[in-house]
Amino acid sequence: MGAEWRVSCLAALTFLAGCGPAPDPVDRPNVILITLDTLRADHLGLYGYPQVSMPTVEAWGERGVVFDRVYAPMSQTLPSHSTMMTGVTPRLHGALENFYVLVDENLTLAELFIEELGYETFGAIGALVLSEESGIAQGFEHWDQPDGSWDPTATHPPERRASEVTDVALAWAKTRDEERPTFLWLHYYDPHGPFEPPESFTPTLDRALVAALVRDRADEFGSMDRSLDYREKHWWTTPAAAPFADMDPALRFVADTWWAYLTELEYTDTQLKRLFDGLEAEGMLDNAVVVIVSDHGEGLFEHGEKGHGVHIWEEMMLVPMIVARTDGARAGERVAATAVLDDLAPTMLSAAGVEPELWEGAMLGFDHWTALGAGRTAPARAVFLERPHFSMERMAKRTGTSPQHRWGILAGVVDGSEKLIRDMNGKETKVRQEVLVDLAADPAERGDVAAEQPDRLGVLGATLEAWLAAHPTELPGTQADLSEDRIRQLQDLGYMK
16 A cells, blocks of 8 residues: 555546536636644634634634644644645655655645646745655645755754745735636744744733643643753743743743743734735635644643654644635534544535545545535544654654653554554553543543553554554655655665665
8 A cells, every 4th residue: 555556546536537627717716725833723712722812813713614623643744734735644645754755646736726727836835844855845836935955963944934935925926827716825834943933023912821821731741850951952031020930940931932832823823914915905815715724733841742743642633724715605613523634635625616526536534515515524433643753863863862752653543532542662661552541531631541441442452553554654764766865864864774
């Protein structure tokens, strides 16, 4: 399974696409996809956060459909974006880590829009983690990315501010072909760490509320020693004023982190407002589908972790997703059924009126838009999660010697309110190998009910093992058909010899 499956799906789609005339491209809506890197669902008012840091995003939620519970397949940028673009899980599209590649055998949304539907396609990214070299740009007629290259020894890729992404998008909008509909994808990286909003930006958020929330959740943050260690490496300056100044030093750093993260969200939202105001002035919102989504969440010291990619806790895996049509169709509706990022492509295509025969069989996610129209919901299904497939060297570079982050496959399954997390490669250590969580009773995932529910542990374990067996993949660190530059990067990271 893998490349052969993808090739057969592409061939089937190409055949189906030729079965009948497509509607005139002029009649099709513009499709605007906004991906906000590292945006947690639970830090938006739409998902219950007690203050609004992103009013522009919130407004689109009111104009469209909000998905209450959406899982990323992996909490890393390239794997999750590749799933959004292909409608299949990372084990099928093959981009299992940021330094892997989305190979050409995959069918992407951009390829579908330009080759089968006559769209003009434009993509602009905020960081080189999604560079053209990664394969994510296939199908884009116009592409814009930050200058430079990503040195594999650097922690973070070259990036640019949200203002620059908005600048290039609005400049391109003035030159687009108005005789063709547009597929526009913009990737905003600012919410990704390190959290360093522009010095000129003045946030309006309530610092006292942040302090109160952190205090109320202090027992969720795991080892405060890890937050102090992180502070020594990644300090940013915040005013030493009440209400943070009188907090315990470690807890104060958690509050500082939350504040800086929320400030990045607020800043990004101001640029989204500027973007949508500009697109409206250009007439691009007169007939459009707008999708706003994140690729993964972020640990803000829950479970003692700052960041993402190293585990599959809820804070790293749950993301917001909004699908809106500017004609107001289905405005204000919410999807309570569990969704996955695999669902984004078919749901967005359906909202745009794209004929199902053009993508069914190639994009395997569930089409929630059609289901809503028919009064149906997604069927109950298990959701499978993984940590990115790091090599041993890469894992050591990311997490040091922490025993809970050993090299190998860390995977899990969510079935209703039950979640099994299993370390597939840790049999030689004394660290607990699997955790069973009752998310309904324990949404913060602080407990383990495995000993109390051995039958459910067995059922979920068998479900996970069956899925892994049905979706085999090579060991972390192997990948074929790469450019010389990509091979060098993988070798430097210890992926390839």
